[in-house]
Amino acid sequence: MTTELSHEEILRYSRHLLIPEVGLEGQKKLKASSALIIGTGGLGSPVALYLAAAGIGRLGLVDFDTVDESNLQRQIIHGTATVGKLKVESAKARLNDLNPDIQVDAYNEPFTSENAMRIAADYDILIDGTDNFATRYLTNDDSVFRGKPNVYGSIFRFDGQASVFDARTGPCYRCLFPEPPPPGLVPSCAEGGVLGVLPGTIGTIQATEALKVLLGIGSPLIGKLLLYNALDMSFDFVNLRKNPKCRVCGPDADIKELIDYEEFCGVPGRDHDEGSAGANWDIDARQLASRLALPDAPLLLDVREPHELEISWLPNAVNIPLGTLAAHLSELDSAREMVVFCKGGTRSARALELLVSAGFKKVKNLHGGINSWAQTVDKNLPIY
Amino acid sequence: MTTIRIPTPLRAYTGGQSEVPVNGLTVSEAIIDLTVRHPAIKPHILQENGELRPFVNLFKGDENINGLQGLKTPLLEADKLMLIPSIAGG
Numbered sequence: 162m163t164t165e166l167s168h169e170e171i172l173r174y175s176r177h178l179l180i181p182e183v184g185l186e187g188q189k190k191l192k193a194s195s196a197l198i199i200g201t202g203g204l205g206s207p208v209a210l211y212l213a214a215a216g217i218g219r220l221g222l223v224d225f226d227t228v229d230e231s232n233l234q235r236q237i238i239h240g241t242a243t244v245g246k247l248k249v250e251s252a253k254a255r256l257n258d259l260n261p262d263i264q265v266d267a268y269n270e271p272f273t274s275e276n277a278m279r280i281a282a283d284y285d286i287l288i289d290g291t292d293n294f295a296t297r298y299l300t301n302d303d304s305v306f307r308g309k310p311n312v313y314g315s316i317f318r319f320d321g322q323a324s325v326f327d328a329r330t331g332p333c334y335r336c337l338f339p340e341p342p343p344p345g346l347v348p349s350c351a352e353g354g355v356l357g358v359l360p361g362t363i364g365t366i367q368a369t370e371a372l373k374v375l376l377g378i379g380s381p382l383i384g385k386l387l388l389y390n391a392l393d394m395s396f397d398f399v400n401l402r403k404n405p406k407c408r409v410c411g412p413d414a415d416i417k418e419l420i421d422y423e424e425f426c427g428v429p430g431r432d433h434d435e436g437s438a439g440a441n442w443d444i445d446a447r448q449l450a451s452r453l454a455l456p457d458a459p460l461l462l463d464v465r466e467p468h469e470l471e472i473s474w475l476p477n478a479v480n481i482p483l484g485t486l487a488a489h490l491s492e493l494d495s496a497r498e499m500v501v502f503c504k505g506g507t508r509s510a511r512a513l514e515l516l517v518s519a520g521f522k523k524v525k526n527l528h529g530g531i532n533s534w535a536q537t538v539d540k541n542l543p544i545y
Numbered sequence: 546m547t548t549i550r551i552p553t554p555l556r557a558y559t560g561g562q563s564e565v566p567v568n569g570l571t572v573s574e575a576i577i578d579l580t581v582r583h584p585a586i587k588p589h590i591l592q593e594n595g596e597l598r599p600f601v602n603l604f605k606g607d608e609n610i611n612g613l614q615g616l617k618t619p620l621l622e623a624d625k626l627m628l629i630p631s632i633a634g635g
Binding site: 200202203204205289290291292293294297314315316317318319320322337338339340341342353355360386388390393397398399400401402404482484485487488 | 552553554557558563585598599600602604607608609611612627629631632633634635
């Protein structure tokens with residue numbers, strides 16, 4: 162591909178060409194550059210749309226998921242017409258329509274230790290738009306090993322973080338967070354929810370930073386972490402420094418190859434995946450329905466937040482949100498059989514661990530949560 | 546009093562409060578005071594040995610306490626502490 166701009170491209174990018182910091186030379190730089198966007202969800206959507214519109218010559222998209230209706234509240238690259246289709250294909254079609262002059266490479270596969278180095282090899286910059294810790298650590302370590310910038314963004318409910326990690330000149334993600342949290346301690350967006358526009362704010366900041374890095378202009382967020390809160394409308398910045406004990410970029414680094422954290426981490430790899438406490442503790446919705454029809458029915462313990470009960474609820478269930486369960490254990494009868502549930506089975510699995518460690522023995526986890534009940538037992542209930 | 550800013554994911558353990566005023570001449574004392582006021586937050590930020598959990602960062606102003614004197618970092622009344630958790634949503 163020539164880096165000269167055609168007349169059509171000059172017209173398309175005229176608002177860039179008018180900015181002295183970009184100009185014709187900058188636009189040619191963008192055309193000659195490439196970016197790998199890991200995740201085409203909430204963050205990946207605005208990142209990919211803006212980088213495509215800006216004329217980055219080649220964009221790589223990595224995702225193995227399909228478009229779900231519950232994605233459309235925030236994943237604006239997809240649409241109702243692409244529900245059920247592969248996310249990378251849905252996104253590629255949208256980007257080709259937005260800018261037919263660029264090349265879009267679709268990788269319909271999970272980003273793992275096996276393929277991360279291969280996929281990332283041919284791109285100038287990595288953009289972390291994933292929804293799980295396992296892939297964030299892979300993206301970071303990959304970028305450190307390859308000496309490439311990693312444009313980071315992460316979101317939860319109303320909070321967002323953004324930075325540019327470049328171990329050649331600043332700290333990496335592991336300098337700040339040496340290791341991922343243990344399973345269940347940090348809820349995913351599927352459990353905790355997220356304001357739909359939040360990834361728009363953080364994703365456009367990531368796109369801005371990627372353009373600055375590729376153009377070599379301005380001061381990118383290297384060595385700085387942006388903390389955004391949508392409720393307070395606050396933007397705070399803190400300094401990040403290289404951690405001399407960093408296991409991947411420090412002087413005594415001992416991580417020399419990519420690590421798959423998926424199992425250790427226990428964080429759902431996809432935002433609608435739900436965990437489980439293990440088969441021995443699980444009861445499925447149909448089994449529970451038959452148990453409830455018999456005498457001595459088990460107590461139903463709903464560990465969701467009170468506002469979720471407005472969406473769906475089970476009769477006679479006791480509601481104690483997971484966050485307050487530890488303080489309410491004495492109110493529960495450990496001699497009575499109990500079935501714990503939440504939206505999809507992840508929080509109830511954590512609740513079960515808490516109950517078992519407190520000596521409760523007759524406890525079960527409703528596999529798939531109230532959504533599974535809505536799917537198989539009571540179809541009048543909505544799935545959320 | 547010093548204040549500790551609580552990020553959204555941890556506000557469930559501080560009764561929804563986004564900032565908690567605490568007493569303490571050091572970061573350690575301030576954190577202990579926070580966990581006395583809001584015991585539910587303790588396992589989410591501290592290890593059993595009293596150190597911060599490795600996926601939680603605490604900043605005094607705009608500097609990580611790890612680059613200062615860690616938990617022994619002295620505090621003035623006007624200092625603001627901020628907990629920064631790992632979040633992974635995308």
